[in-house]
Amino acid sequence: MELQGSTFTLRGWFDGDEESLQKHADNPKVSAFLLDRFPYPYSLSDAITWVAFMKKQATQTNFAIAIDGQVCGGIAVDMKVDANHNEAEIGYWLAETYWGRGIITEAVQLLTRYAFETFGIIRVQAGVFGKNTASMRVLEKAGYVKEGIMRNALIKKGVVMDKHLYAILKPE
Template identity: 70%
Template sequence: MELHGTGFILRGWLDGDEESLQKHADNPNVSTYLLDRFPYPYTMNDADKWVTYMRHQKKQTNFAIAIDDHVCGGIAIDLTIDANSKWGEIGYWLGEPYWGRGIVTEAVKLLTDYAFKNLDVIRIQAGVFGQNAASMRVLEKAGYIKEGIMRNAIIKHGKVIDKHMYAILKPE
């Protein structure tokens, strides 16, 4: 499955993505506002494990952001279960050389549309670290609405941070 944006493609993870993945992911400015499950430093071993794991997705929910066949970021919908089974949480990252070009905003719009059409979700939400104003703007430009702030909800590098919650509902 490929989703085409302006100058980029959202696609599945492929053998050969490891080198460009590691190059763009191994940046403290990238990992600053991501969950700790996104390692820093980001090694070739991390990249190898990730691509191998992602190649076996049963349902396409995690996409590489590729420009000229080189991975420069990632975007995904994490689906929830049980009583929360009709919503997912979107997350994304992009290599620093590509920041400020509107790529992530367009990627969020593409993945949101894909999710509503293909993943049986009625709500998509995103949690944003309190200092990450750029990510908040991305979500707002993509049609997400801030629903609230979870105070002292995240601990990153020993610092307690607020989490801003955004969401979008499936159009009726």
């Protein structure tokens, strides 16, 4: 499955993506506001493990952001279960070289539309680190609305931060 943006493609993960993934992910500014499961430093071994894991996706929910054939970021929806089975959580990152170009906003819009159309969900949400104002702007430009602030909900490198909750509902 591929989703075409104006200057990028959202696509699956392939053998050969490891070097560009490692190159673009190995940046402290990229990992600063991501969950701790996103390693820093980001080694080639991390990239090899990730690509191998992603190639086994039964249902595609995690996409590489490819620009000129190189992996420059990632974006995914995490499908919820149980009483939350009609919602997903979106997460993303992009190489610093490409920040400020509207790429991630467009990618969020593409993946959100894909999630609504493909999975029959009615809500997509995102939790944003309180100091990540750039990501908040991305979500707002993509049509998401801030629903609230969860105080002292996150800790990154010993710093306690609020978590801002954004969401978008399926258009009726």
